[in-house]
Structure formats: C-alpha cells, structure tokens
Amino acid sequence: MFLGLDLGTSGIRALLMDEGQRILGSSTAELHVSRLHPGWSEQAPDDWIAAAETAIASVRATHPGEFAALRGIGLSGQMHGATLYDAADRPIRPSILWNDTRAAQEAAEMDAAPAFRRITGNIVFPGFTAPKLRWIARHEPEAFARLAKVLLPKDALRLWLTGEHVSEMSDASGTSWLDIGARDWSDELLAATGLSRVHMPRLVEGTEPGGMLRDRLRRAWGIEGPVTIAGGAGDNAASAVGMGMVSEGQAFISLGTSGVLFAANDVWRPRPESAVHAFCHALPHRWHQMGVILSAADALNWHARISGTSAGELSAELGETLRAPGPVNFLPYLSGERTPHNDARIRGAFTGLSHGTGRAEMTQAVMEGVAFALADNLAALRSAGAEVSRVTAIGGGSRSIYWLRAIATALDIPVELPARGDFGAAFGVARLGLIAATGADPLSVCTAPAVDRVIAPDATLRPAFEKARQRYRSLYPLLAPL
Secondary structure (H helix, E strand, O other): OEEEEEEOOOEEEEEEEOOOOOEEEEEEEEOOOEOOOOOOOEEOHHHHHHHHHHHHHHHHHHOHHHHHOOOEEEEEEOOOOEEEEOOOOOEOOOEEOOOOOOOHHHHHHHHOOHHHHHHHOOOOOOOOHHHHHHHHHHHOHHHHHOOOEEEOHHHHHHHHHHOOOEEEHHHHHHHOOEEOOOOEEOHHHHHHOOOOHHHOOEEEOOOOEEEEOOHHHHHHOOOOOOOEEEOOEEHHHHHHHHHOOOOOOOEEEEEOOOEEEEEEEOOOOOOHHHOOEEEEOOOOOOEEEEEEEOOOHHHHHHHHHHHOOOHHHHHHHHOOOOOOOOOOEEEOOEOEEOOOOOEOOOOOEEEOOOOOOOHHHHHHHHHHHHHHHHHHHHHHHHHOOOOOOOEEEEOHHHHOHHHHHHHHHHHOOOEEEEOOOOOOHHHHHHHHHHHHHHOOOHHHHOOOOOEEEEEOOOOOOHHHHHHHHHHHHHHHHHHOOO
C-alpha cells in the first residue's frame, strides 16, 4: 500500500493507493491562511502537521488493514514557501507562502544580478523562496540569525515523518537557489542570500527514497514494516505525474486556485525573459516548462463570493453553449501576475460595464479573462520552445464545460478531459511512493489516463475571441500606473 500526502494552501489531502494503483480512499483536512498585512500570506508549520495527522487518521480509520500494510509515502506541496527552523528543528516563524508578495523589492534586486537568471534559467519572482529570505534578513534580523535550515512546505512534513532534512529537484527549482541544469544547489546563489549548503536540505530525485518513516510513528499507526518516504514533488510536477505527463509533448492545464499551463520536456529549455518557469520534473532526466497565472478558479470563487452564490451556480447560469465575447472585460490580476508580466503589484479590473450588465455577463467575462491569460501563457511557452498542440484539463474549474470551451477557443487547441478518476497531486506522489519503495520503472507507473471527452475550439467564434483577446492585452498597460 502507498500513501500520497498533498499539502495545499487550503487543506492537506491523504490518499491511499494499492499496488495496482487503485485508489482505496482519501481524506482532506482544512487549513487557513493568515494575512496580517496586504500582500502577506502565512501558515504555521505546526498547523500542517496537525492537519496531516487528521487526514491520515481518517484514512486509517476507514482502511485499517490496508494502512497497516503501508510500504511507501509520497509528499507533494505548495511550492516556494519559506519555512525556517532553528538548530533544534523548531519553526522560527510562520512559513511565508507562495502567494505572498512582500518580497517584491528583494526579488527585483536579485533578478537584476545576472547570475540568477543564468544559473536558474528563471526570473526571480517575488513568490520564490530566496527573496523571502533576503526580506527576513532585512526586516527580521533576529529570526535570520537563528536560522539553521530552510525547508519547503512539504519537506516540513518530511521532517516530522522522518527527522531528516531532505528535498527534491522539482520543488527546489522554485527557490532561486537551484542550478536547474545541473540539478544541484548553487553555492554562488546561496551566498548571494547570506546562506550556504549548511542551511539547505539534502537533494534527491522525486522517485528516490528521501528518508524512512520514524519508528514511533510507524508503531503508533499500526504499520507492520518499514515505510519509505519518496523524494516527492512540488504540487504541479506531482499533478503531472498523476496525469502521466512526463514526456516531451505532453501538457495539461490546471484550473485550481491558480492557473497552470504545464508542458513536459526531455531537455531543459530556459527562457526567463518570457516569465515561463523552466523547472526540473519529478522524474530523473526530465524537466518541464510552466506558465502560471495567480488567480484562475480563485477568480471565479471571488466573483461568486461577492455575488452571494457559488461558482457552480455561476457556471450553470451560462449553460454549455459558448457565446461570443461581449463588451465586458475582466483582468484576473487579483493578487498580481506571473506569466507573462512578472508583476506583483498589478491588480484586477472589470471594464466595459454598463447599466445593462448583469451577473451572467460578468461571469462570462471572468471566464474569458482567465482563458485569455492562459492564451498569453501558451504564447510564452511556445516562445520558449515548447510544442503544445493539445492539453488535458484538471482542477476544480475543469468541471465547467463552458469554461473549457472558452479556453479551447481562446488557445485554439483541443482540450481533453480525462476519464473519470483522481489524477491530482496526491495520486501523483502516491505513484512516487510506489516507485521509491519498490524500484518500479517510473515510465511504466506514470501512464496517462484514457480520454473521456475532447473539446475542440469553436472555429466560428475564433475571430471574435481573438479580437477580444487583443482588447484584453491592450488593457494591461493602462492598469499598470494604477
């Protein structure tokens, strides 16, 4: 048996899988984000552990016999979080999360140093880990002075599970400290942040063992034999493993809190000026490119919240028949934007509103705005050498057929829906747990699901969508001074 643990922003999920990759059960425990100031986003590592214990206890209670036969655990999590520990492995302060933008100045300073883009192949984004450490050194020097180890969120769970400081290549890629081509920490970049390898976890591949479950936890959970903890993966690479997107030409769109356009690569293709992420994949000798928008399904959830309804109801009001874009535009920059703008300060907007504008027109504009942002991401990925001719859709937003039709038409490529199943990050790292514990061939384990439905671009509406996309692109420069 194999367990996948996925530490998200809003909750942690535990998924139990057998040797045949059949999902036996899963459970989720909620998490909450602290926002002490505008642009801040924090969580306490102790809350992650408490939530993990809750989710694991639920799976154990419903499948006690299967859980007792556990052999491997895979870890996935929200990327980029700066989680600081002292010499006694005690958290020094709450973790600064991926969507925290307080380090925008520090990120710009570091990005101006040519070494960061040259070695990492990526822009230093405000949400990445390294600028947060520079911010802490500048604004919380007492905390920085106590620092013994910097861990990423999922690796804080690993410390609890194993007592070891270990990370892996895909998650480490989002720190601005990894030499991504060499798949190793860069001493030069660590020194630029006042750190060294002493402060870093040991690195393994996502498919390799990254520690063993502590005996006290194994006994407390009634597990019969030793349990291998896989290296695991950052959340997007984990989802790619769950989807079987591990080889050149395979790509997916995730419509979760953020929006991701992910393309697997057999070689490393950095192009930082495009604001595309070029990261290590969770499998050895594999990389991936990724465009990221910070508000995708979260934009629709925001609209639902202020409308006093649910995202599902808003989608249902539109039906499934795609409409031509109307006069209302929405720019989904609710917490800044990554690809292609790298702008932490930009904020969202509706334009083109009139007395006749209703809720449905605003919902349509929100979905179109996210679709156009993803089209910008596709253009950026193609400029970086990615070959994307079709995508698979996952995430909560993929339940809206209308939204998928808008995305297919805005991107002008087919969007595939996988056959019913669970292909998220928790499933992906359960697969990695299987590989690490058994030595199974990664490519034989990480297969793609069958396609249930293909949503083709609407050729009759393509001209209208392209015109609306150009209008959307023209609005960003007008917002920037605001």
